[in-house]
Amino acid sequence: MKVSKLKILKISGLVLLFVFALLGLIVTLILVTQKLGWTKVPGAVDLRSRQFQADFFEPSDHAWKTSPEWQTLKLALQKDAPSLREAAQVAGISPRLIATIVVGEQLRLYNSEREIFKQIFAPLSILGVQTQFSLGVVGLKYDTARLIEKNLRATSSAFYLGPDYESVLDFKSLDxxxxxxxxxxxxxxxxxxxxxxGLFLRQIIAQWQKAGFDISHRPEILATIYNIGFGNSHPSANPSAGGAEITLNGTVYTFGGLAYNFYYSDELIDELPR
Known part of the structure; x- marks a missing residue:
């Protein structure tokens, strides 16, 4: 009997040792992939039309919720939610609105970089960081980032947010x-x-409010404008959603339509509230 107990304890110890070793290997793999830049991928060249699409397509089958791409992104966003909420507080905007941009950019990236998605993003449940035509996890153009900074101090601009926001992007270095x-x-x-x-979205909201239109609760319009750029933001009474097409589980969504579907869903509602 004592021998059997010793064997059981020995086997249990070996199992625990194996589990801890496996966890250590996974953590090491994550650190190595990030250190070597394997999760960095070039942003796609934007070849889509620079016009709003005429119709807002909102699929009713919620195919995106069951897609492997969303399941991966959901886990990644859960891990990044504290950082996203912190940025949203500084920008003075709903964290869920910022998340609509991340959802569109990441799901589009997962689709365009299928092999990297299968080999790295999906197994590790991490976000892809773009480093060429578009930048970061939100696919921001470099010139757009500069324009966001400029708008913060341009008191006569329709995108100006007020003195409280002028210094939120101040640099610490000379370069x-x-x-x-x-x-x-x-x-x-x-x-x-x-x-x-988040500041981009706030500036677009400010521009439209000054023109007499409130789109602060129109994620499909805000995401569409983000997708097609500042220059295509023209306040009007009846804007249309659209943008790049993203296929998930055989269903085609527009960038703006996907933003709407995510924003008004209950997915990650506790981590990323409206």
């Missing part, structure tokens, strides 16, 4: 170009990616 780039492509900390995108 602003390099610091800006480092902010957006940081592998470990995505705070600035979230902050820049």
């Amino acid at each position: 602003h170009n390099q610091e800006r780039l480092n902010r957006l492509i940081d592998q470990q900390n995505h705070y600035f990616s979230y902050l820049y995108s």
Whole structure:
């Protein structure tokens, strides 16, 4: 009987040792992939139309919720939620609105980089950081980041948010170009990616409010404008949603339509409230 108990204890100890070793291997793999930049992928060249699509397509089958891409992104967003909420508080905007941008950019990235998604993003449940045509986890253009900074101090601009926001993106070094780039492509900390995108959305909301239109609760319109850029933001009474097409589980969504579906769903509602 004593021998049997000893064997059981020995086997249990070996199992625990194996489990801890496996966990250590997973953590090491995550650190190595981030250190070597394996999760960095080039942003896609934007070849889509720069016009709003005529119709807002909102699929009713919620195919995106059951897609492997969303299941991966959901876990990644859960881990990044504290940083996203912090950026949202500074930008003065709902964390869920910022998340709509992350959802669109990451799901589009997962689709365009299928092999990397299968080999790295999905197994590790992490976000992809773009480093070329678009930057960071929100696919922000470098020139757009500069324009966001400029708008913070342009008191006569329709995008101006007021004196309280003028210094939120102040630089700490003399090399602003390099610091800006480092902010957006940081592998470990995505705070600035979230902050820049949150300020973009706030500036668009301000522009439309000054023109007499409130789109602060129109995630599909805000995401569409983010997707097609500042220059295509034209306040009007009946804006249309659209943007890049993203296919999930055989269903085609527009960038703006996917933002709407996520924003008004209950997915991650506790971590990323409206």
